[in-house]
Amino acid sequence: MNKIIKNKKFSIGDFFPKNQRGTDKILSMYWFVILALVAGGIFAMVYNFYGAPYDVREVESAIFAEKITDCISREGIIDSEFFVDGIFNTKISESFIDKCNFNFKVEDEYGNEDFQYFYEVEFYTPEDAANPQFSLNGGNINWKNDCFIKKEKNKEYNKLAKCTERRFYALNEGGKQYLIKILSVIGKSEKNVRQ
Amino acid sequence: MKKRGTILVENVIFIILNLLFLSVLVLFLVKQGSGAIVLEQTYSKQIAMVADSAKPVMLIKMDMEKGKKIAEENGIGFNEVVKIDGNTVTVKLTEKGGYSYAFFNDVEVSSYADKDEKGDYTGMYVFTINKKETQDE
Numbered sequence: 001m002n003k004i005i006k007n008k009k010f011s012i013g014d015f016f017p018k019n020q021r022g023t024d025k026i027l028s029m030y031w032f033v034i035l036a037l038v039a040g041g042i043f044a045m046v047y048n049f050y051g052a053p054y055d056v057r058e059v060e061s062a063i064f065a066e067k068i069t070d071c072i073s074r075e076g077i078i079d080s081e082f083f084v085d086g087i088f089n090t091k092i093s094e095s096f097i098d099k100c101n102f103n104f105k106v107e108d109e110y111g112n113e114d115f116q117y118f119y120e121v122e123f124y125t126p127e128d129a130a131n132p133q134f135s136l137n138g139g140n141i142n143w144k145n146d147c148f149i150k151k152e153k154n155k156e157y158n159k160l161a162k163c164t165e166r167r168f169y170a171l172n173e174g175g176k177q178y179l180i181k182i183l184s185v186i187g188k189s190e191k192n193v194r195q
Numbered sequence: 196m197k198k199r200g201t202i203l204v205e206n207v208i209f210i211i212l213n214l215l216f217l218s219v220l221v222l223f224l225v226k227q228g229s230g231a232i233v234l235e236q237t238y239s240k241q242i243a244m245v246a247d248s249a250k251p252v253m254l255i256k257m258d259m260e261k262g263k264k265i266a267e268e269n270g271i272g273f274n275e276v277v278k279i280d281g282n283t284v285t286v287k288l289t290e291k292g293g294y295s296y297a298f299f300n301d302v303e304v305s306s307y308a309d310k311d312e313k314g315d316y317t318g319m320y321v322f323t324i325n326k327k328e329t330q331d332e
Contacts, residue, residue, distance in 0.1 A: 056240045
């Protein structure tokens with residue numbers, strides 16, 4: 001009996017015999033290989049999705065623009081602090097951040113001078129929508145250029161700042177109409193984009 | 196003569212293994228979506244956005260039931276989950292974890308975990324938005 005086993009040559013057919021049950025076994029083995037591939041794919045996708053931080057910068061810049069709008073005009077009338085004797089008050093640029101209750105010195109990890117915010121407000125007359133009558137800005141001006149770069153679906157482009165542009169018409173107390181353009185920008189790419 | 200059907204052991208094992216695989220997959224997906232790290236980030240950013248868009252004087256309630264469960268599982272009191280220091284919100288659901296996000300709105304934000312009449316946490320967090328008091332005042 002031992003002699004017979006010793007001399008027997010094993011072939012693939014011995015492990016997967018060519019009958020119905022053998023075919024079933026091969027099928028189930030392949031089935032588990034497919035399951036493992038599917039599981040691997042799902043794990044990779046889920047890890048990729050939940051591993052990336054939530055990007056809230058678009059919402060944040062929209063809120064920022066909304067806050068600036070509220071600060072400039074109420075019910076279509078521009079705040080009286082923007083004018084002195086009917087002309088624009090240039091000193092408003094210095095006090096705008098305090099007037100609107102903004103605090104940009106909030107990101108300790110970037111340092112107090114490297115603000116993650118930028119805003120720009122421009123006042124135009126309806127007759128000349130190309131040259132602003134008055135403008136003011138604040139925050140980190142380095143972020144502004146990011147708004148004018150054509151963004152593509154690319155990891156590097158995602159790191160660019162997010163911008164919101166708003167336009168609206170409002171009157172001063174004398175009834176003169178102005179077109180106001182607001183640009184709000186949020187940096188914070190470290191906390192919103194996978195590095 | 197009718198043939199009687201038989202249940203093969205291999206088939207039963209095959210079905211059990213398939214079900215096991217599917218349940219592990221579903222568990223993994225559910226756990227990933229409601230994991231402490233993801234929730235910490237979600238809550239802190241959500242609270243920061245709420246603080247940014249709020250105006251004094253406001254009282255805002257936020258449902259943090261999922262966070263409460265995870266914090267309790269990790270031995271952290273629900274009243275210690277949210278900390279607001281100046282303009283930075285920190286949400287901590289695990290002992291070693293914690294995620295911070297800053298808001299630009301210069302207002303005084305304070306928070307506390309809401310309790311019911313029996314003194315148990317409801318799973319809601321209350322945020323009060325007030326004007327920031329200047330140091331001179």
